[in-house]
Amino acid sequence: MGVCEAPGLMPVEEAIQRMLDVVQPISHTTHLPLEETLGRVLAADVISPINVPPFANSAMDGYAVKRAELDARDTLTLAGQSFAGTPFSGECQPGQCIRIMTGAELPAGTDTVIMQEETEANGDQIRFLVRPRAGDNVRPVGDDIHQGEIVVAKGTRMTARELPLIASLGIAEIPVVARPKVAFFSTGDELRPLGEPLATGQIYDSNRYGIRALLKQFGCEVLDLGIIPDDPVQLDAAFTQATSAADVLITSGGVSVGEADYTKDILTKQGEVGFWKIAMKPGKPFAFGKVNETWFCGLPGNPVSAMLTLYQIVQPMLAQLSGHTQYQGPQRLPAVAGTVFKKRPGRTDFQRGIYRVNAQGQIEVVTTGNQGSGAFSSMHQANCLVILEQERGKVQPGEIVTIEPFNATMY
Ligand code: AMP
Ligand code: MG
Numbered sequence: 001m002g003v004c005e006a007p008g009l010m011p012v013e014e015a016i017q018r019m020l021d022v023v024q025p026i027s028h029t030t031h032l033p034l035e036e037t038l039g040r041v042l043a044a045d046v047i048s049p050i051n052v053p054p055f056a057n058s059a060m061d062g063y064a065v066k067r068a069e070l071d072a073r074d075t076l077t078l079a080g081q082s083f084a085g086t087p088f089s090g091e092c093q094p095g096q097c098i099r100i101m102t103g104a105e106l107p108a109g110t111d112t113v114i115m116q117e118e119t120e121a122n123g124d125q126i127r128f129l130v131r132p133r134a135g136d137n138v139r140p141v142g143d144d145i146h147q148g149e150i151v152v153a154k155g156t157r158m159t160a161r162e163l164p165l166i167a168s169l170g171i172a173e174i175p176v177v178a179r180p181k182v183a184f185f186s187t188g189d190e191l192r193p194l195g196e197p198l199a200t201g202q203i204y205d206s207n208r209y210g211i212r213a214l215l216k217q218f219g220c221e222v223l224d225l226g227i228i229p230d231d232p233v234q235l236d237a238a239f240t241q242a243t244s245a246a247d248v249l250i251t252s253g254g255v256s257v258g259e260a261d262y263t264k265d266i267l268t269k270q271g272e273v274g275f276w277k278i279a280m281k282p283g284k285p286f287a288f289g290k291v292n293e294t295w296f297c298g299l300p301g302n303p304v305s306a307m308l309t310l311y312q313i314v315q316p317m318l319a320q321l322s323g324h325t326q327y328q329g330p331q332r333l334p335a336v337a338g339t340v341f342k343k344r345p346g347r348t349d350f351q352r353g354i355y356r357v358n359a360q361g362q363i364e365v366v367t368t369g370n371q372g373s374g375a376f377s378s379m380h381q382a383n384c385l386v387i388l389e390q391e392r393g394k395v396q397p398g399e400i401v402t403i404e405p406f407n408a409t410m411y
Helices: 012-022 067-071 163-167 207-217 232-245 257-270 303-321 377-381
Strands: 029-033 062-065 075-082 096-100 112-115 119-122 125-128 150-152 173-177 181-187 221-228 248-252 271-277 285-291 294-299 333-337 348-357 363-367 384-388 400-405
Touching: 012 285, 012 303, 062 067, 062 075, 062 125, 150 163, 181 207, 181 232, 207 221, 207 248, 207 303, 221 232, 232 248, 232 257, 232 294, 248 303, 257 271, 257 285, 271 294, 294 303, 303 348, 303 377, 348 377, 348 400, 363 384, 363 400
Parallel strands: 075 096, 181 221, 181 248, 248 294, 333 363
Antiparallel strands: 029 173, 062 096, 062 112, 075 125, 119 125, 271 285, 285 294, 333 400, 348 363, 348 384, 384 400
8 A cells, every 4th residue: 555545644743743732731840758759750950059079089998198299209108097977087298198998088188099909008108009190089079060050950750860869969859740640541332341251242451551551651640430331421421520630531442433423422522622543553543632621632442552652642742741841752773674574655653573682783673473453462572663664665674674662670
């Protein structure tokens, strides 16, 4: 199928941009103890009240000396010690050196640390076997951070990389943006909750488990409204309940061609919603708009499509809503195709792949196999998405493709 046979499809980037154009960040902020802020978005710049380190200190266990003293002699007299938390209180005099430990304050009268392995001790006489440069093995005041400097910018999402940094400044509480409240439900007469036997034609409602998990990882507060049957009265009630309680409502199912009219009727009564056909595979049908004062995202029902539209299209919007202005989206990398990737021009494919560094040191990616939009085991097997451009056709082994690795822990 060529592009001409897929008229009116909206490119993925356009769908994302349309959402970003209308959604405003949440303005409500709150102060929280630092330890409760993992995943939260910083509402103001963090400015350092101190220098880090606050005093010049040693990067090694060894001896603190005045470097110039070693021009004329190689042995100095041990005159005291500086330990971490228990500094040397006097001043190092000519001809003297001070025993020093890692992190201990550099004593007055010294400018250099010589590591223990490069010395020979004979009683209180310390012989230095090397001639370092002045300042070696010393971490100066403010080496890492200067007082008054912006250390973490407003709009940063807090990870394990920011928490210790802010802690090192002695800041115990920070302002964060209120989390978006996101309600979600599944639609479909065929859906059953877990733990109940399936009758013919029924399946388990799996989408809600993925949607909830992703929303939590995006930093949203979640409100699970369960399964709503394809019944206008119940759907109408669910929309009303969700939109009175949440900033965003996410549903799965009911936006495909066969079902959209149905949902449309209910939604046009309550709000303004666009039913889009996005040039992405999986995940073509998608709805976005406003219902009362709540943003509405209607995901397709097919499990892989639901997850990938949430991940690719809704995630940037939720980041913007969360005030996460430093959001960059998942990293994309070039990789060598290790297998054929079946593809037709017309839509951007988000295939599931497994990447690794091959014997030649290149990133190589292979397909997980079945790319059906209902074949969720492909998501479990994959460690990345393989993003194949809208106009591209079948990919042969050896061609370069774009991959998007799934997140690691220190993200
Ligand atoms: P729909 O978008 O409602 O036409 O659904 C498309 C396909 O996804 C159908 O095969 C549905 O049975 C399936 N589906 C819809 N919702 C869910 C769900 N919550 N969990 C698992 N499969 C679903
Ligand atoms: Mg359905």
